Amino acid sequence: MAIEKDTVQKVAHLSRIDLSEEELRRLSSQLAGIVDFIDKLKKINIENIVPTSHILPINNVLREDACGKSLDLEKTLKNAPQRKENFFGVPKVIE
Amino acid sequence: MYEAVIGLEVHVQLKTKAKVFCACSTEFGQEPNTQTCPVCLGFPGALPVLNFTALEYAVKVGLALNCSVQEFTKFDRKHYYYPDLPKNFQISQYDLPVAKEGYLDIEVGSGQKRIRIRRVHLEEDAGKLIHRDNISLVDYNRAGQPLLEIVSEPDIRSPQEAYEYLVDLKSIIQYLGVSDCDMEKGTLRCDANISIRHKGASVLGTKSELKNLNSFKAVKDSLEYEAQRQQGLAESGREIIQETRLWDEKSSRTLVMRSKEEAKDYRYFPEPDLPPFIISREKIAQIRQGIPELPKERRSRFQKEYGLSQYDSGILVSLKNNAEYAEERFRIWPDKNKKLVANWLIGPLTAIAAQRNQEIFQLEISPEDFLELIELVEKKQAISNLNGKAVLEEMAKTGKPPSVIIQEKNLSQISDAGSLEKDIDEVIAENASSVNDFKSGKTNALMFLVGQVMKKTKGKANPKVAQDILKRRLSGE
């Protein structure tokens, strides 16, 4: 399956990345090549094969319900591009 | 004839000490961004580790809602961009929720009705946004608090049923002790899906999703409005559009939030940072053991054990603490039938609590004092019913025992005929016209005269004794 330019555009919106016209053209053609390549997988019979999403055969890793120390407020906000009072500021959200 | 088809999506914040994937406290109302750490802020490099109690609570709710609890459960990432979501994905559950396929039986006019529950899953809450003029502010204290999503099947057929479902669901979850279910604090949130169709039709209509429902009443009102609105569209032959609508409390209307929004594509995939969870049959059985008596069972027990009506028991059990408060009093009341006690709990005591914006269990009146008062009023007739209520109010205020209050306020009921003679003489003398009315056959006048005696004795006269004396005096000599 080849990946089309408008698919790339849609995916770019989903992943919130601005692309210039030039980037869109270039990335579309590169991605088309990569998708062609990974389409190689379609050759394999995967019937009855269980997917591996965790490679380690472990489960039930849990923590006790106990409180620890939270971060110091100044450390929390230290990297904030926009700090307003003790909040992170963002451009006004429009519903 | 149209009928509404309603499904509810309820989010309940679990009352764990720490957040679901980190050790930050879940305490409500703290300074913004002070209950955060690299994990719940989604800082680069931080990783989640699941809170054991959160998982256990989720299983508990699943069992209480008659779900099949899954032995194998896992978490998935749900992606969408929003500033209150620190990682721009939410750790949630997609295809293998903790529990699924349960039900909740609600009371409807004609009896019981079963509302099926599709799934119960565990996820992390998002932070809070505060909107100012030209900026939005983010507080991540709530981010990472454990949240349970309970999704019903579209089995609900009226706004009233939706209301009953919520009341019962809340009651059950509170009984389990896993959440406060306080809509004001946001520990219970509800979204509703509603469509309409011709009664008896099997296909589903186009639905709207209702948001911003801040109380059970808002859920009911918005559904009523929305059912009407959709019906109006259908009857006039206009199209119903699939959309998300906001309930506007002020205008009592639903307003379009977004229509024809960009197709949601959450790109779910298994959370690689959390290996799966296997909940053994033994563990499930053990959690089941820990489930307390639930409201419905307790209600039938109250009926059977204490001789109460279904209605009375229903009121008493809906809040777990109230039910326990009531039961503590039933136990030491000497009679087998507890109707008298229930009346005082549901009547005067509930009224007093309501005035103070409290629940009855929050009133500091000892069981002994409370029952002593009932005995004084109902059995010994030492004070009148009216004064009994006044004494109860005083008890709630001061915590003093009833006998002390009665003495202090000199409220003992006068049942001794001799002591009442003088007052009755005066009443007869002062109300000649009523006396004549009675004598000419207007029996109502007697009650008026009794009232006058009560007034004169400041409510202390035993009305029954006063009535007997008056009757004798007016008809005999």
Added chain:
Amino acid sequence: MPTSDLNTKTVVQLRSSLVSGDIRCSDIITSLEEKARRTEAEVKAYVRFDGLKASIYAPQDDKPLSGIPVSVKDNICTEGENTECCSKVLAGFQPPYDATVIKKLREAGAVILGTKTNMDEFAFGSSTENSCFGPSHNPWDLDRVVGGSSGGSAAAVASDEAIIALGSDTGGSIRQPASFCGVVGLKPTYGRVSRYGLIAFASSLDQIGPITKDVGDCALCMNFISGRDPHDSTCAEIEVPDYTKSLGEDIKGVKAAIPKEYFVEGLDPQVKSILYEAINKLKGLGVDIASVSLPHTEYAVPVYYIIATAEASSNLSRFDGVQYGLRAEDKEQGAGNRLVSMYKKTRGEGFGDEAKRRVLLGTFSLSHGYYDAYYLRALKVRTLIKNDFGAVFGDYDCIITPTSPSVAFRIGEKSNDPLKMYLSDIYTISANLAGIPAISVPCGFTKEGLPVGLQILAKPFDESTLFKIAYAYEQSTPWHKMKAKI
């Protein structure tokens, strides 16, 4: 011990001099800094180099790694020090916490260098050319790449600007640069070393590991960074043996498998013959060698690029200009959704080309309508690849392959052809997919004087076997003693 060449020594050598009191920690730092000041302009192993920013240390401390400076890749969090993944989008980011490996190393007495090593942006790449700070240069030939993505760490160790370094390996990012730079690099078993504080690329594949001058240092370092971490659910609760005990153990009778799929077209003939010499050497040391098949090898690269990019697209969605790093906004505050445009502009400007490619590819393979055909299918083929290894490890103790099909290529040679670049990971990717440990050790030089690496793979949590074989090989060959002339 003369203090001028301390930078060329191993941890083991330095520790004995520190313990005897011949040298102090500050001597080592000085020696490293002097060397770095001479060669950094050419090698560019570190980012924003202006001294090494050694953390406060207690020279008298008597802990096992006291006084040993450790260089750290730019994607491992060090509290209060820039940790930027060599990406514009994380410009100026200073984590409020230490990664677990950093904490463990500090507890063992190590001195963490605040100046981070160069890497491909978010570890996306095999050459360190995708760094927002520009490429590192191979100490063996400055016109060539150092490999990647942990290229800065490998170059720093190879040029003696570091004693040891930490890297991260998602598809070969420790082993391939170690091979290109002629040093030792280990990717531990998935779950052996905590990932807490490693800025995630692909969570189900990432592991932190050491890059060192010899096998002994590698084993020693693993003793301190391995083991269960309550902050990482995927970090196994399996006892950590003393890896240094494997050094010097006899390897006679060890059963090694040579997968035939790794010695086919695309393998540089010089690399191939050097590999065969190395295999003969091992035979001479008593290792039983047999040829085997890993039939799904050809699918490893496509499987990897689906899984790794899908996870990366998710992991990188947090870089949005809200809490840290770059924020880009439109100057004119016109109509429209300013929040969405802030997201898009921040990520459009903050991510480099390769990051964009991978995020887009990953988002694509997870998106509606493609999930089953791409992501889910890749997870299933991953199972087949894992099973291939399981079958071989039923009969063999280890697998031996080249680390990379080629030696270090020229800077710029592959940067315009992402697919060609992806194929340079062909021998390293499978270990990440299967979650098994793998080490790269120097095994010779081409006639152009470029190092070649030998890769050894073992069963999950059997790093000891890797150290045993790698050490025996290293001790019977001169390669680890060769120094780049820089």
